[in-house]
Amino acid sequence: MASLPKTAVIGAGSSGIAAAKALHARGIPFDCFEKSDRVGGNWVFGNKNGMSAAYRFLHINTSRERMAYSDYPMPKSYPDFPRHDQIAAYFDDYVDHFGFRDRIQFDTGVEKADRLPDGTWEIATDTGTTERYDHLVVANGHHWDKRWPEPAFPGSDEFEGVQMHAHDYVDNDMLAGKDVVVLGMGNSAMDISVESSYVAANTYLAARRGAWIVPKYVGSKPVDREHPILTAGWLPFKVRQQMGKLMLKQTVGDMTDYGLPKPDHEFGEAHPTVSGRILDRISHGTITPRPNIARLHKDEVEFTDGTRVHADVVIYCTGYKLTFPFFDEELVSAPENHIELFWRVWKPEIRNVSFIGLLQPLGAIMPLAEAQGSWVAEYLRGEYALPTEDAMRAWIRKDQEAMRKRYVASKRHTIQVDFDEYLHKLGKERREGARRAAERGYVPSVPALASSDGAVAA
Numbered sequence: 001m002a003s004l005p006k007t008a009v010i011g012a013g014s015s016g017i018a019a020a021k022a023l024h025a026r027g028i029p030f031d032c033f034e035k036s037d038r039v040g041g042n043w044v045f046g047n048k049n050g051m052s053a054a055y056r057f058l059h060i061n062t063s064r065e066r067m068a069y070s071d072y073p074m075p076k077s078y079p080d081f082p083r084h085d086q087i088a089a090y091f092d093d094y095v096d097h098f099g100f101r102d103r104i105q106f107d108t109g110v111e112k113a114d115r116l117p118d119g120t121w122e123i124a125t126d127t128g129t130t131e132r133y134d135h136l137v138v139a140n141g142h143h144w145d146k147r148w149p150e151p152a153f154p155g156s157d158e159f160e161g162v163q164m165h166a167h168d169y170v171d172n173d174m175l176a177g178k179d180v181v182v183l184g185m186g187n188s189a190m191d192i193s194v195e196s197s198y199v200a201a202n203t204y205l206a207a208r209r210g211a212w213i214v215p216k217y218v219g220s221k222p223v224d225r226e227h228p229i230l231t232a233g234w235l236p237f238k239v240r241q242q243m244g245k246l247m248l249k250q251t252v253g254d255m256t257d258y259g260l261p262k263p264d265h266e267f268g269e270a271h272p273t274v275s276g277r278i279l280d281r282i283s284h285g286t287i288t289p290r291p292n293i294a295r296l297h298k299d300e301v302e303f304t305d306g307t308r309v310h311a312d313v314v315i316y317c318t319g320y321k322l323t324f325p326f327f328d329e330e331l332v333s334a335p336e337n338h339i340e341l342f343w344r345v346w347k348p349e350i351r352n353v354s355f356i357g358l359l360q361p362l363g364a365i366m367p368l369a370e371a372q373g374s375w376v377a378e379y380l381r382g383e384y385a386l387p388t389e390d391a392m393r394a395w396i397r398k399d400q401e402a403m404r405k406r407y408v409a410s411k412r413h414t415i416q417v418d419f420d421e422y423l424h425k426l427g428k429e430r431r432e433g434a435r436r437a438a439e440r441g442y443v444p445s446v447p448a449l450a451s452s453d454g455a456v457a458a
Contacts, residue, residue, distance in 0.1 A: 005134035013041020015357025184317030363419025
């Protein structure tokens with residue numbers, strides 16, 4: 001049997017360690033490069049690499065069972081919705097439990113990933129090292145490169161208060177006694193508005209569009225764990241959509257009853273906003289809903305309905321850009337947050353690079369990254385064979401069309417997937433690829449030498 005491909009993994013966040021564990025378990029030689037001094041990525045509050053979006057009082061908005069890796073449950077002593085430090089500790093324990101910490105090069109960022117004429121990768125790090133690899137796994141995350149309002153609101157350069165992105169929010173101490181405007185209807189906007197409402201003089205939640213707000217619990221159980229109809233990936237989406245709408249009607253009612261805008265889409269057609277506290281704080285008058293920002297003045301914010309409020313702080317919860325600073329843009333980039341990948345993992349024309357965790361699920365990323373990492377490892381061992389380039393491109397076209405039909409058109413939804421449906425259908429593709437591999441013979445993949453139809457050169 002030929003040697004297994006030497007592999008580089010960029011990033012040791014929740015997706016990178018899932019990929020690294022899969023490679024380690026299957027005996028594939030690899031090095032993992034991590035800019036920080038510890039694993040956990042986005043879930044490390046105050047991460048020294050400056051890339052974490054975690055704030056002091058952050059808790060997950062998916063239950064611990066749904067977030068955990070399949071073969072390493074979170075401790076039962078954890079609450080249903082753990083804090084960021086508990087999750088970071090869980091990731092540390094995961095690495096030590098499976099024994100691959102020595103394969104991670106900490107305090108080592110990848111400055112350049114060049115694909116050489118022979119197809120191999122040359123990885124240059126900020127510590128001055130350069131090494132060649134047969135395969136590259138990219139897990140650098142997509143919640144670190146701030147996306148500001150585009151274009152900037154009129155008057156932004158005149159406003160004398162503080163304008164900040166949600167990525168830079170640490171805790172509500174800086175908001176005490178202030179008039180605060182939070183822009184957005186996603187999870188970060190809800191969390192920050194709630195935290196602000198306990199200490200600020202006034203908190204205004206400005207909405208660019210309406211959203212379906214999902215409670216963390218229905219009855220006494222986490223909504224994503226105890227309601228199997230909503231999480232059955234084999235069921236048609238329309239069935240789960242109607243069940244979800246019925247559940248929300250019975251539990252939270254109409255968003256407009258709280259002064260929030262009516263969603264301009266059906267349930268499940270945009271990334272869900274999960275919050276157990278936002279509607280309570282609005283009902284108690286500590287958060288005031290407002291429409292979108294129209295412009296900023298010296299010390300005021302004007303909204304699209306013509307109303308104005310005094311503001312000391314404006315917090316933009318406007319998402320992130322998909323960025324790969326180590327690639328030449330001509331080779332790999334995501335203009336307007338758009339990148340076309342087979343099953344969100346493979347570039348059809350470059351079979352020796354794979355992306356892990358580059359998706360925005362209706363649920364947690366971790367189990368999806370775990371499945372992707374195992375899939376890549378199967379490919380590298382020759383236990384899975386990719387389809388032809390034409391077949392992959394046909395799948396991408398169909399997937400992009402389906403995404404446009406289901407999800408609202410925004411830069412937030414360019415990599416959206418349905419958690420349960422993705423896992424269910426990916427399982428089918430992995431089985432089909434195993435059949436293709438069996439037909440050709442199980443040969444470890446050296447993708448740099450692969451022909452366009454996926455066959456491995458002799």
